[in-house]
Amino acid sequence: MASIKLNNVTKSYGHGAKALQVIHGVTSAIADHEFIVIVGPSGCGKSTLLRMVAGLEEITGGEISIGGRVVNALEPAERDIAMVFQNYALYPHMSVFDNMAYGLKIKKVPAEEIKQRVAKAAGILELGKYLERKPRELSGGQRQRVAMGRAIVRQPQVFLFDEPLSNLDAKLRVQTRLEIQKLHRELGITSLFVTHDQVEAMTLAQRMIVMNAGRMEQFGTPEEVYNRPATTFVASFMGSPPMNLLRHAPNADFGGKPGAILGIRPEHLQIGATGWAVQVDTLEMLGAERLVYCRMGDEFLIVRTDESLSSAPDIGATIHVAPRHDRLHWFDAETGKRLP
Structure with a gap:
């Protein structure tokens, strides 16, 4: 587990006068064990910021460090992170067990250790009785739990969640949200969670980064953001219905x-x-x-x-x-x- 530091991180597409800047100097310090939500409307840069932390997007300027180590030039596999995507990204021909174990097999982790890690993750996520099933035999919520289990077994320093609940119906979103809270309490792994849903952000975050047009409008606890919004954008975006x-x-x-x-x-x-x-x-x-x-x-x-x-x-x-x-x-x- 590790802290994350973003120091004046920027992202532009293109070069020179025609360059399009999409992330404007984001600076924040995320403590070890924290659960941070990055929230904002579509197109605000929240997923781009997460993908830069993951190493899936190159940064144009600034510095990203994980656990005190600058990771700007490191490949995703070298950053000791695990990512949970919106679309689950499961292998349809593999069982739940094999989906969760696949990354460990690639790393040549001993078979007995793989079995133990998968069993532990399955127990946490209540997937024990589904380990032999294929993804097509599972509900959307169960598939998302498998995706989270695949991340858990890797025992990373950092979890990255990219809108993992957006494909679920309202009831499953609430249920899975509670499971993610429970998961963080049990594992305590530093986590970044991206969502456009302000209710999700308020209920999950220990602190949240509110993004708008590539800029960080506010970084604080849900109580601070709701009770003392830093800008009119934060005031109108956080809250349902919004602030007058x-x-x-x-x-x-x-x-x-x-x-x-x-x-x-x-x-x-x-x-x-x-x-x-x-x-x-x-x-x-x-x-x-x-x-x-x-x-x-x-x-x-x-x-x-x-x-x-x-x-x-x-x-x-x-x-x-x-x-x-x-x-x-x-x-x-x-x-x-x-x-x-």
């Missing part, structure tokens, strides 16, 4: 800052007799809670309410919502960066 960002809110009574963007989470707005006058645009019922979509002049905002505490307002009605004074966020209108 208001440019023309009547904020003078709430300590407003001239020329700033006001951010307020939907759960920190309360419907009552006083506050901002808003018009109800539509409602969304989510079981235990309700989302009220409102219009305030040319601004739109979302209010999250506990379904059991209040009756639903009528669509088109004017209601009043008041923000919690201790939960306001302020951002620079030009740069989008958080204000003190």
Whole structure:
């Protein structure tokens, strides 16, 4: 197991004036045993960053080190990492046992040790009774567990996960997410996990890297990222529904800052007799809670309410919502960066 350090890592395609830079100077230090999630929208560079750590993409500038060793010039096989892909990448003609053991056989690990490693990984992942089956006889979730087992038996310094849950249905995603959490608790191997799903990121990460257009917008714990987003991008991307960002809110009574963007989470707005006058645009019922979509002049905002505490307002009605004074966020209108 090992720490990972990224020092001003960049990636460009092409050369000279026509070069397209896709990763812009990412710097971060990941401690031994940490589970780090790299999260962001499609095309933000998160998988490219992971592939550079793996050695599947050359870096244009900067330095990557694993366990204190600079790996810029090392091939993937020399980096002591194991990668779990989105599409499982299993050999269809091989049994579960042979899929998990294949990499060890290539390395000429003794047969008895291979058997022990596979049995241990199968026990952790509850695959013991499937070892003789072929991938086509397994569910999607079971195939993904086989892919993880293949990584576990290698006993690497670092696990790299490239959107491993994106091909699973909603129920299996939750189940496999719990299995990955359990796996990390048991093995403690330093892990980088890429996803576009902010719920996945919030539930899995010990710390997360939020990427946007090839740049690291914020690096922190889920609590830090959610409660103190560094930019308007992070504020709007992390959270479901996203934070309300208001440019023309009547904020003078709430300590407003001239020329700033006001951010307020939907759960920190309360419907009552006083506050901002808003018009109800539509409602969304989510079981235990309700989302009220409102219009305030040319601004739109979302209010999250506990379904059991209040009756639903009528669509088109004017209601009043008041923000919690201790939960306001302020951002620079030009740069989008958080204000003190």
